[in-house]
Amino acid sequence: MPDPSVARRHARIAVIGAGWWSQGWHLPHLSRNPLAEISAIVEPCDAPRSTLNPDMKTLEELKSIYAVPTFKTFDEFLLSPAAASTDGVVVATSHSSHAEIGLKSLAAGFHVFMEKPMTTDPAEASSLARAAAKQDKVFLVNNTANFRDSAQKVREVVASKIGTVKFAQGFMACPLLWLFENPENEGWVRPTGTMEGNGFGWGQMSHALAWLYYVTELEPASVYCNMVKSEKTGADIFDTAVIQCLGGAVLNVQGTASLPFKSYASSTKQIDMKIFGSEGVVTYSGEDMHPSSGGLKVQLHDGSEHHVPGFYFENYDSEGDGPESLHAFIHGCLGEQFTNAADVLLGKKVVDTIHAMYRSAQSGHTETIAAEKAMLCLVASEVSADSEDLQLLPLLPEKGMSAAPPRARQLQRLGAGCSEALAPGSETLSKCRFLMASGSSLRGSEMRSQLEWAGLEDSVSFFVVAAGKDEVALYSLQSQRFLQITSRGLQLSEKMNWEHVSHTNRTTAFKAFGDDGHMGLWHEETGQFVRLRGTAASAASCEDTSACSGLTSEAE
Structure with a gap:
């Protein structure tokens, strides 16, 4: 129990951007929070102005x-004494500047509380994800709905009650025509930087998508979207999208800004979320700001039903000492335990999805979401894939996770901590099974069951023979099969009886080439080249120039 006579340290937080949301929410919240203090304010305008807040203060005020x-x-600010004593930053600037400030903040060693959307450019989102993975710092996106206790409850129900998620539907209606149909609200209606569009998608659907991705843990693969735009501003005000996810699940989201507006106190958002699994369905619906308007309902195929009254989604109360997301960030700045329900990887999924929505609405076609580089995680082979006490090997330390081994479900959030380059032929790998992480999801245990292993037993060891730019190849001596791991999934090759296999051993490496759907493995000792494409594999001597076609010079 803490000694009440010992003063507790405050989290010193700088607020970057003093626009209407910072002046109405972030600054007052931080000033009232007993665990925080404001270390600095950064704002380029001497007198910030906004149509959304007529009582904006000047920088001097x-x-x-x-x-x-x-x-x-x-x-x-970075060159000032104030920065030297700052723990974290709240980034509440224009969407187009989020990535630059976020990257500089991480490089300076700050914890980051990023306003949503994290950015509006997938390449910038990838840069932020890579930078955050290298730092032992908190990176939290301010999707307040994710940090409610209700979101954690829904997430737990989805994981433990309804089986495999097959389909999810999210609906969000807001009384915000006054925001998206006013040309003076340029930051909300006009694209800037590399944005493909601007409007309800970036402004509001980011909340719904972040919540859905958090509770379902789905990974988007492609998007088809239609939008209806305002005749006054060109901003989208009606959105509907079908999102195909890895593993076959489908996510259907709709949103509109056209609910009638009466007043800030009486005009609320209407939310309706449904998640269908192999064992049942979860419904979470109601009106923001009115807890009695709805709640959680679980219906299972075994005939059982469960109801939890109370609907809590976004928390945009301007009073008090801040929403649950800000409380979590402050705890993180102080090095205390907290749950990051909207981390950089989830933020990236939202950015990738909304960017694809705008692209699809313009092209009229389905737009794919580029897969991140595959990363390999390994766990002890004697541990069951659905065990509650999976442990990461010492080979792959996870910052901040050393206090206790992560549970199986938690491993799905550890993509950023996985090693991106594994030493070929490492003896450490000889008794390991694989788990492959891409983005924020973990694959391997689930995808493994979908493969036809044809004689491969759990005791069969794979070892890494090549770690390429976007994929990893594993080879099993016992079965004479290659396993190709990419961000798109797993492919097991047909059985191969190559003469040169008898010359390979656990200390001999292949080199990897190829970015066009195949992986080439060049074996230096025997002068053999193995080419993988899906389940097919072939080998040839590199004395045959047609087999090596331009790759021998790279191997040298």
Whole structure:
């Protein structure tokens, strides 16, 4: 029990961007929170203005109200004494500047509380994900609905009660025509930077998608979307999208800004979420700001039903000391235990999806979501894939996870901690089975059951023979089969009886080439080249130039 006579340290947090949301929410919340203090304010405009808040304060007034130093640029802040004593930053700037400030913040060693959407560019989202993976710092996206206790409850029910998720539907209606049909609200209606479009998708669907991805743990693969745009601003105000997910599940989302608006107190958002699994369905619906309007309902195929009253989604109360997401961030800044329900990997999924939605609405076609580089995780071979006490090998330490071994479900969130390059032929791998992570999901245990292993037993050992740019190849001496792992899934080759296999051993490496759907493995000792494409594999001597076609020079 903490000693009440010992003063508790405060999290010192700088607020980057002093627009309407920072002035109405972030700054007041932080000033009232007993565990936090504002270390600085960064705002390029001397007198910020917004159509959404007629009582905006000047930068000089903010300096006086909160008694903190103010800066015009983030770089200026980084060079100041205030930065040296800052633990974390709240990034509440324009969408197009999120990535730049986020990357600089991580490089400077700050914890990051990023306003949604995390960014509006998939390439920038990937950069943020890579940078965050290299730092032992909190990166949290402010999707407040994810941090409610109700979201954790739904997530647990989906994981434990309804079986494999097959289909999910999300509907979100908001009374926000006053926002998206006002041309003066440029940041909400006009694309900037590399944005493909702007409107309800970036402004509101980011909340619904973040919640759905958190509770279902689905991974998007492709998107087909239609949008209806405002005649006044060109912003999308009606969105509907079909999202095909890895593993075959389908996610259907719809949203609109056209609910009638009466007043801030009486006009709420209407939410209706349904998740269908192989064993039943979960429904979570109601109206924001009115807990009695709905709740959680679970219906299973065994005839049982379960109801939990109370609907809690977004938390945008301007009073008090902040939403649950801000509380979690403060705990993270202080090095205390917390749940990050909207981390950088989930933020990236949302960015990838919404960007694809705008692309699809423009092209009229299904748009694919580019897969991230595959990363390999390994667990001890004697541990069951559905065990509750899976442990990561010491080979792959996970920052911040050393206190206790992660449970099987938690492993799905550890993609960023996996090694991206494994030493070919490592003896450490000889008694391991594989799990492959891409983005924030873990594959291997589930996908493994979908493969026809044809004689491969759990005791069969694979070892890494090549770690390529976008894929990893494993080879089993016992079965004489290759296993190709990519971000698209797993492919087991047909059985091969190559003469050169007898010359390979666990310390001999192949080199990997190829980015066009195949993987080439060049075996230096025997001068043999193995080509993988799906389940097919072939081998040839590199004395045959047609078999090596331009790859021998790379091997040298």
